[in-house]
Amino acid sequence: MKNHHRYRLFLLLGVWVLFSCSPFKPVERPDAAGEIPDAYALYDEEPDHSLPWWESMGSAELNRLIDAALSNNFTLKEAWYRLQQARSLAVQAGAALYPDLSASGTIELTRRRSENTFGGSIGSIGDESYAAGLVSNYELDLWGRIRSQREAALLAVDATQADLQTAGITLAAEVADRWIRILAQRLQKQLLEKQLANNLIFLELIELRFRKAMVSALDVYQQKQVVENVRAKIPLVEAETGLLMHELAVLLGRPPRADLGLKQMDMPAIGRLPALGLPADLLANRPDVRAAGMRLKAAEWQVAAARANRLPAIQFTAGAQYGRSDLDLLFDTWLLSLAANLTAPIFDAGRRAAEVDRTRAAADENLWTYRQAVLTAIKEVEDALESETRQLEHIQGLIAVKDAAQKGFQEAIGRYRSGLSDYLPVLTQLLAVQDLERDLISQQALLILYRIGLYRALGGDWTVDVGPHQGTVGDTK
Structure with missing residues (x-):
C-alpha cells in the first residue's frame, strides 16, 4: 500500500513538473520584411484605399462589369472554396485541444437446443447479451505541440483569405484592362472608318485632276494604295475587339460570345494620381504581401x-461500459475506467530531428519569399509611377508632333493644288498624320492601363468582403 501511494505521489509530481515547463513558441523576426525605402521616388502622400478605385474613373459601365466579375468569376470561386477548405483544416487542428468522445454498442443473441434424458427434444433456450459504452481520449498539450499546429492552421486560413483578396484585386484590374483595350479598338475602328472616308474623297479629287490631265496616273495609284491600306486594317481591329470581348466575357463567368451590353465609346478620365502613402503601407495594403507574412509565421509555428x-507526451483514456440486462439498474452498474499513458521517443533514426530541420528550412524559405514579395510590391508601385509619368510626357510630345504634321499636310496640299509640287509630299504628310492619330489612341489607352496597374500595385482594404457570395463590393448579405 505504501508503494502504491508513493507511485501516485511520484506521478503527480511528474505531471506538475511537466506542466511547469513553458511550451515552445515561434521565433520572433522583427526585421522579416527587410529593408524598406522611406518614400517613393516621385510622390509621398497619405494613403486612402478604402473605396474601390474604379469608381474614380466615373464609368457606370465599368462599375457594372467589375461588380459582375467579383460575383461570378470562376477563378474567384475557386479561391473562395480553397478558403473554406483551410477553415475546415483549422477546425481539425484545433479539435485535438479537447477530449473526444465515442459511443459503442453491441447486441448478441444465441439459441441452443435442449434434450431430455431419453434423447428427445424439449425445445430451445435463448440467451441475449448487450453492452453499451463511452470512450474518451485526450492528450495533455504539455509543450504546445497541438496549440502550435492550431496556430499554424489559423494563419494558413488568414493567408488563404489574403489569397482570395489578391484574386479580387487582380480580377478587377483584368476586367478594367480588357474594357479599356476594347474601347481603344472601337475608337481605332471609328478613326479608321473616318480616315477611309477622307482618303476616298482625296482619291476622287485626284482622279478628277487625272481626267483633266493635270496629274499623272502615279498619283492615282499612290492614293489607291493609301485607301486599301486603311481598309485592310479594319478587319484586324475587329478581330482584336472580338478576342478581347471573349476574354472579358470569361472573366465575368459568361460564355465567350455573350452580349455584355458595352455601349461606352469614349475613354474615361483618370484624373490626378491617387494618394500613395509610404512603401511600408504596402505591408498592410497588399494582400499578397500579407499572405507571405502569414505563411512565414505559420512556418515558425510548425517549427x-x-x-x-520530440518530447514526452501524456495521453488519458477514459471509458464507461454498461453490460447488465436490467434497465432499472442502468445508472448503478456502469463500469468506469481511467488510464494514463506516457510515451517518450527514445530512438527513431533521427526522424523527429530531421523534421525540425525541415520545418526550420521551410521557415527560412518563407522568410525570403516574404522579403521578395515586399520588394516586388514596392517595385510595382515605382514602375507604375515611372511609366505613367513618362507616358504622359510622351503623349504631350505626340500631340505636338501631330499638330506639326497637320500643318505640314495643309501646306503640302496647298502647294500640290498650286502645281508647285508633286503628290509625294502630300502622301508623306497624309500618312504621318493618320499614323499619329492612330498612335495617340493607343498611347492614351496605355496611359490609363498604367494607372490601372498603379491601383493594382497599391492594393487596398476594399477587398475585405470580396467573395462569390457577395453581389457587390461591401455587400455582406
Whole structure:
C-alpha cells in the first residue's frame, strides 16, 4: 500500500513538473520584411484605399462589369472554396485541444437446443447479451505541440483569405484592362472608318485632276494604295475587339460570345494620381504581401510543433461500459475506467530531428519569399509611377508632333493644288498624320492601363468582403 501511494505521489509530481515547463513558441523576426525605402521616388502622400478605385474613373459601365466579375468569376470561386477548405483544416487542428468522445454498442443473441434424458427434444433456450459504452481520449498539450499546429492552421486560413483578396484585386484590374483595350479598338475602328472616308474623297479629287490631265496616273495609284491600306486594317481591329470581348466575357463567368451590353465609346478620365502613402503601407495594403507574412509565421509555428514532438507526451483514456440486462439498474452498474499513458521517443533514426530541420528550412524559405514579395510590391508601385509619368510626357510630345504634321499636310496640299509640287509630299504628310492619330489612341489607352496597374500595385482594404457570395463590393448579405 505504501508503494502504491508513493507511485501516485511520484506521478503527480511528474505531471506538475511537466506542466511547469513553458511550451515552445515561434521565433520572433522583427526585421522579416527587410529593408524598406522611406518614400517613393516621385510622390509621398497619405494613403486612402478604402473605396474601390474604379469608381474614380466615373464609368457606370465599368462599375457594372467589375461588380459582375467579383460575383461570378470562376477563378474567384475557386479561391473562395480553397478558403473554406483551410477553415475546415483549422477546425481539425484545433479539435485535438479537447477530449473526444465515442459511443459503442453491441447486441448478441444465441439459441441452443435442449434434450431430455431419453434423447428427445424439449425445445430451445435463448440467451441475449448487450453492452453499451463511452470512450474518451485526450492528450495533455504539455509543450504546445497541438496549440502550435492550431496556430499554424489559423494563419494558413488568414493567408488563404489574403489569397482570395489578391484574386479580387487582380480580377478587377483584368476586367478594367480588357474594357479599356476594347474601347481603344472601337475608337481605332471609328478613326479608321473616318480616315477611309477622307482618303476616298482625296482619291476622287485626284482622279478628277487625272481626267483633266493635270496629274499623272502615279498619283492615282499612290492614293489607291493609301485607301486599301486603311481598309485592310479594319478587319484586324475587329478581330482584336472580338478576342478581347471573349476574354472579358470569361472573366465575368459568361460564355465567350455573350452580349455584355458595352455601349461606352469614349475613354474615361483618370484624373490626378491617387494618394500613395509610404512603401511600408504596402505591408498592410497588399494582400499578397500579407499572405507571405502569414505563411512565414505559420512556418515558425510548425517549427515549434516539430520541436515539441520530440518530447514526452501524456495521453488519458477514459471509458464507461454498461453490460447488465436490467434497465432499472442502468445508472448503478456502469463500469468506469481511467488510464494514463506516457510515451517518450527514445530512438527513431533521427526522424523527429530531421523534421525540425525541415520545418526550420521551410521557415527560412518563407522568410525570403516574404522579403521578395515586399520588394516586388514596392517595385510595382515605382514602375507604375515611372511609366505613367513618362507616358504622359510622351503623349504631350505626340500631340505636338501631330499638330506639326497637320500643318505640314495643309501646306503640302496647298502647294500640290498650286502645281508647285508633286503628290509625294502630300502622301508623306497624309500618312504621318493618320499614323499619329492612330498612335495617340493607343498611347492614351496605355496611359490609363498604367494607372490601372498603379491601383493594382497599391492594393487596398476594399477587398475585405470580396467573395462569390457577395453581389457587390461591401455587400455582406
